[in-house]
Amino acid sequence: xxxxxxxxxxxxxxxxxxxxxxxxxxxxxxxxxxxxxxxxxxxxxxxxxxxxxxxxxxxxxxxxxxxxxxxxxxxxxxxxxxxxxxxxxxxxxxxxxxxxxxxxxxxxxxxxxxxxxxxxxxxxxxxxxxxxxxxxxxxxxxxxxxxxxxxxxxxxxxxxxxxxxxxxxxxxxxxxxxxxxxxxxxxxxxxxxxxxxxxxxxxxxxxxxxxxxxxxxxxxxxxxxxxxxxxxxxxxxxxxxxxxxxxxxxxxxxxxxxxxxxxxxxxxxxxxxxxxxxxxxxxxxxxxxxxxxxxxxxxxxxxxxxxxxxxxxxxxxxxxxxxxxxxxxxxxxxxxxxxxxxxxxxxxxxxxxxxxxxxxxxxxxxxxxxxxxxxxxxxxxxxxxxxxxxxxxxxxxxxxxxxxxxxxxxxxxxxxxxxxxxxxxxxxxxxxxxxxxxxxxxxxxxxxxxxxxxxxxxxxxxxxxxxxxxxxxxxxxxxxxxxxxxxxxxxxxxxxxxxxxxxxxxxxxxxxxxxxxxxxxxxxxxxxxxxxxxxxxxxxxxxxxxxxxxxxxxxxxxxxxxxxxxxxxxxxxxxxxxxxxxxxxxxxxxxxxxxxxxxxxxxxxxxxxxxxxxxxxxxxxxxxxxxxxxxxxxxxxxxxxxxxxxxxxxxxxxxxxxxxxxxxxxxxxxxxxxxxxxxxxxxxxxxxxxxxxxxxxxxxxxxxxxxxxxxxxxxxxxxxxxxxxxxxxxxxxxxxxxxxxxxxxxxxxxxxxxxxxxxxxxxxxxxxxxxxxxxxxxxxxxxxxxxxxxxxxxxxxxxxxxxxxxxxxxxxxxxxxxxxxxxxxxxxxxxxxxxxxxxxxxxxxxxxxxxxxxxxxxxxxxxxxxxxxxxxxxxxxxxxxxxxxxxxxxxxxxxxxxxxxxxxxxxxxxxxxxxxxxxxxxxxxxxxxxxxxxxxxxxxxxxxxxxxxxxxxxxxxxx
Numbered sequence: 001x002x003x004x005x006x007x008x009x010x011x012x013x014x015x016x017x018x019x020x021x022x023x024x025x026x027x028x029x030x031x032x033x034x035x036x037x038x039x040x041x042x043x044x045x046x047x048x049x050x051x052x053x054x055x056x057x058x059x060x061x062x063x064x065x066x067x068x069x070x071x072x073x074x075x076x077x078x079x080x081x082x083x084x085x086x087x088x089x090x091x092x093x094x095x096x097x098x099x100x101x102x103x104x105x106x107x108x109x110x111x112x113x114x115x116x117x118x119x120x121x122x123x124x125x126x127x128x129x130x131x132x133x134x135x136x137x138x139x140x141x142x143x144x145x146x147x148x149x150x151x152x153x154x155x156x157x158x159x160x161x162x163x164x165x166x167x168x169x170x171x172x173x174x175x176x177x178x179x180x181x182x183x184x185x186x187x188x189x190x191x192x193x194x195x196x197x198x199x200x201x202x203x204x205x206x207x208x209x210x211x212x213x214x215x216x217x218x219x220x221x222x223x224x225x226x227x228x229x230x231x232x233x234x235x236x237x238x239x240x241x242x243x244x245x246x247x248x249x250x251x252x253x254x255x256x257x258x259x260x261x262x263x264x265x266x267x268x269x270x271x272x273x274x275x276x277x278x279x280x281x282x283x284x285x286x287x288x289x290x291x292x293x294x295x296x297x298x299x300x301x302x303x304x305x306x307x308x309x310x311x312x313x314x315x316x317x318x319x320x321x322x323x324x325x326x327x328x329x330x331x332x333x334x335x336x337x338x339x340x341x342x343x344x345x346x347x348x349x350x351x352x353x354x355x356x357x358x359x360x361x362x363x364x365x366x367x368x369x370x371x372x373x374x375x376x377x378x379x380x381x382x383x384x385x386x387x388x389x390x391x392x393x394x395x396x397x398x399x400x401x402x403x404x405x406x407x408x409x410x411x412x413x414x415x416x417x418x419x420x421x422x423x424x425x426x427x428x429x430x431x432x433x434x435x436x437x438x439x440x441x442x443x444x445x446x447x448x449x450x451x452x453x454x455x456x457x458x459x460x461x462x463x464x465x466x467x468x469x470x471x472x473x474x475x476x477x478x479x480x481x482x483x484x485x486x487x488x489x490x491x492x493x494x495x496x497x498x499x500x501x502x503x504x505x506x507x508x509x510x511x512x513x514x515x516x517x518x519x520x521x522x523x524x525x526x527x528x529x530x531x532x533x534x535x536x537x538x539x540x541x542x543x544x545x546x547x548x549x550x551x552x553x554x555x556x557x558x559x560x561x562x563x564x565x566x567x568x569x570x571x572x573x574x575x576x577x578x579x580x581x582x583x584x585x586x587x588x589x590x591x592x593x594x595x596x597x598x599x600x601x602x603x604x605x606x607x608x609x610x611x612x613x614x615x616x617x618x619x620x621x622x623x624x625x626x627x628x629x630x631x632x633x634x635x636x637x638x639x640x641x642x643x644x645x646x647x648x649x650x651x652x653x654x655x656x657x658x659x660x661x662x663x664x665x666x667x668x669x670x671x672x673x674x675x676x677x678x679x680x681x682x683x684x685x686x687x688x689x690x691x692x693x694x695x696x697x698x699x700x701x702x703x704x705x706x707x708x709x710x711x712x713x714x715x716x717x718x719x720x721x722x723x724x725x726x727x728x729x730x731x732x733x734x735x736x737x738x739x740x741x742x743x744x745x746x747x748x749x750x751x752x753x754x755x756x757x758x759x760x761x762x763x764x765x766x767x768x769x770x771x772x773x774x775x776x777x778x779x780x781x782x783x784x785x786x787x788x789x790x791x792x793x794x795x796x797x798x799x800x801x802x803x804x805x806x807x808x809x810x811x812x813x814x815x816x817x818x819x820x821x822x823x824x825x826x827x828x829x830x831x832x833x834x835x836x837x838x839x840x841x842x843x844x845x846x847x848x849x850x851x852x853x854x855x856x857x858x859x860x861x862x863x864x865x866x867x868x869x870x871x872x873x874x875x876x877x878x879x880x881x882x883x884x885x886x887x888x889x890x891x892x893x894x895x896x897x898x899x900x901x902x903x904x905x906x907x908x909x910x911x912x913x914x915x916x917x918x919x920x921x922x923x924x925x926x927x928x929x930x931x932x933x934x935x936x937x938x939x940x941x942x943x944x945x946x947x948x949x950x951x952x953x954x955x956x957x958x959x
Contacts, residue, residue, distance in 0.1 A: 246265070250303075379597070590608075627721060670721070880945065
């Protein structure tokens with residue numbers, strides 16, 4: 001039985017896999033990896049990937065790496081394995097023991113050493129127990145306590161069998177089985193005559209097969225349970241594979257059931273009963289990649305000795321170039337040949353059609369027909385394999401037509417015939433419609449010709465047709481042909497008659513009808529337009545913001561109805577039902593992202609022609625992946641890092657920012673490893689921002705207050721993740737805080753009150769002084785002057801000789817009495833109102849005017865009496881009006897004087913008007929300073945004085 005299996009395997013191995021380039025991307029130290037030697041990998045509870053390298057461990061969040069070494073708590077730089085437990089902790093095996101990263105709040109993640117024994121491998125069982133393989137044997141780590149477990153030899157690798165909860169151990173001395181209860185059974189794997197029995201890798205696959213990688217280029221697949229045997233290689237039935245390199249600690253079963261085997265020479269995979277070796281060209285690096293981990297998105301990661309880590313995408317593009325047999329890198333067209341799609345590459349000899357021959361392509365180029373001067377240079381729709389078996393080829397000198405051949409290779413020796421289209425000889429495009437007619441586009445303005453398959457004739461199409469170059473063709477469900485032109489014109493051909501339609505875009509057009517009858521129009525300058533009902537078009541535009549480029553060049557639909565747009569910057573996949581848009585680029589397997597043409601074969605595989613070869617994509621059903629999550633990885637206040645959970649936080653609160661440090665920086669991560677990448681959104685006490693690729697947020701010069709920041713990610717379907725939040729408070733400056741403001745208000749109030757009390761005391765003291773002065777003037781000076789006046793009158797009567805002088809003394813004394821009375825009145829604080837002024841004016845007018853027989857009046861509304869006047873204004877106002885009354889009495893010869901006071905706006909207006917003879921101010925200028933003094937006093941009272949002569953004298957004082 002075993003011999004038969006080995007023979008089958010020898011036939012099945014079949015050497016190196018196809019020469020195609022797999023959809024891989026290589027990450028090295030240039031991308032942030034700690035070291036280019038990568039051993040094992042693991043995905044933690046949050047979704048981050050961890051890689052054990054020759055210089056510490058690296059964490060990958062699907063965007064960038066962050067590395068940790070001895071400075072971060074690892075006991076040694078050389079990391080051999082890494083694993084993660086469900087509680088969020090990450091475990092690392094190093095040459096100096098095991099270290100663990102706890103999910104505690106720290107500014108910088110810090111590992112904690114648990115053991116001091118060199119450790120080769122780690123395994124986590126379903127109970128969360130960590131098992132460590134060491135040169136001394138096996139350790140069990142539970143509750144951070146390491147316990148030695150007796151085994152016959154040092155342990156290199158381990159595997160867990162969930163069926164009986166047992167361990168399989170690859171040791172320095174063969175294979176060991178440890179049951180859940182601790183019973184050990186040892187197995188020799190090497191043949192009887194070999195002493196080296198190191199087991200570098202063990203794996204229990206989902207179908208219950210035990211895979212063993214032996215030191216001597218041997219891999220075995222054994223059905224469990226194992227029967228006792230002196231040598232598993234010699235005496236046990238099963239798969240016995242002799243690989244072409246010494247074994248390493250690398251065995252992995254992916255989610256599709258493929259077994260990946262890493263050796264010291266090459267990477268192998270076992271699938272569909274065959275062992276396949278992958279070449280360096282396929283995997284993207286030289287050396288011996290070993291399988292490390294499969295992430296939640298289905299990506300496989302392979303560690304290398306010197307080239308970093310390689311990611312193999314599950315839904316990427318496989319690429320081909322001239323090393324695969326293509327005649328050139330310029331794959332600008334595809335020919336539909338039954339269920340197959342044949343690539344067409346353009347070189348200096350024209351267009352070459354290729355067929356598949358095993359792992360390579362073979363180019364076929366027919367001879368130039370007689371009379372034809374040269375091959376064409378066009379792209380897309382350049383070669384047609386017609387329904388009748390004939391081949392049509394565009395050339396620079398007419399149409400080349402070849403008869404049907406039994407094999408494609410026969411075209412190379414089959415003579416063709418040259419046909420000349422009425423529209424010209426420089427052929428660019430050729431297309432066969434459903435009826436079997438063939439359409440030709442030329443580079444001339446004549447543009448279009450059609451070959452009628454029934455009459456075998458060529459017809460030129462000019463009248464009623466656009467004058468530009470037809471660029472693409474498509475047929476709707478009714479069989480009508482639609483033609484897109486090089487300058488944006490769109491024509492529907494119904495019953496042979498062209499009908500011009502609105503394309504809504506310019507540039508060169510590419511057309512496609514999808515299975516739902518929607519018309520898709522790709523423009524070389526304006527993106528893509530979708531018309532859900534071409535008969536009643538309402539355009540839906542897709543531009544660079546959604547496609548990645550406005551230069552849309554090709555269209556194709558997969559069997560699930562999704563549309564792929566080839567652009568000058570890769571491929572955009574549009575789901576017209578859900579609106580999802582996914583992008584494929586250089587990182588997804590395209591070797592050149594300028595996509596010229598596309599096609600779908602009979603198996604649903606999509607093909608894309610580019611300026612750098614071609615690519616193949618096998619669309620797969622959507623993979624079920626964990627929902628997207630977002631984590632806050634770093635948070636800094638005014639540049640100062642804050643403590644966060646070691647593997648990121650989703651809620652952060654209680655932060656306080658000083659007013660002079662009111663800036664916050666946040667770095668986000670969302671470990672998402674699918675083709676539909678996520679974008680970030682945030683809102684800070686407002687509406688959500690537009691989704692962006694940038695994962696770093698910066699907020700500066702924040703005003704004092706309480707803030708609640710939310711961040712989330714949005715995937716290509718528009719689905720959003722739960723929000724991560726940051727709550728923080730920006731403290732106002734000391735001078736703006738409530739207690740400081742309150743204290744300042746109280747202090748100012750107290751100061752104001754103290755000032756008021758002081759001013760009030762000062763005013764009261766001043767009033768007392770004014771009263772004392774007024775009393776003293778009245779009592780002392782007034783009485784003394786009155787006594788002088790009385791005595792001078794008595795003396796005048798007694799002495800006739802001194803009567804004149806005594807009369808003068810009496811007159812002066814009486815004037816001084818009047819002046820003193822005015823001073824007393826102006827000083828007395830009890831007279832600080834307008835009513836007092838009005839009363840005094842009445843008294844003065846009566847004394848002066850009635851003595852001269854002049855009629856007079858004083859008119860003032862009673863409510864004006866309550867208006868307060870400061871002493872200075874009251875005094876100046878009184879003296880001005882007193883002078884005006886005196887002048888009227890002495891000089892005007894008036895018979896009447898009217899005095900009036902009224903309010904006007906925010907001031908007072910006082911007038912003195914007589915009916916006298918008036919006066920000439922120039923004449924009176926030398927007689928005294930009365931008018932000048934009146935104007936000066938008016939100005940001192942913040943007022944103005946106006947004197948008019950109009951049938952008397954009119955004095956107007958405004959204050």
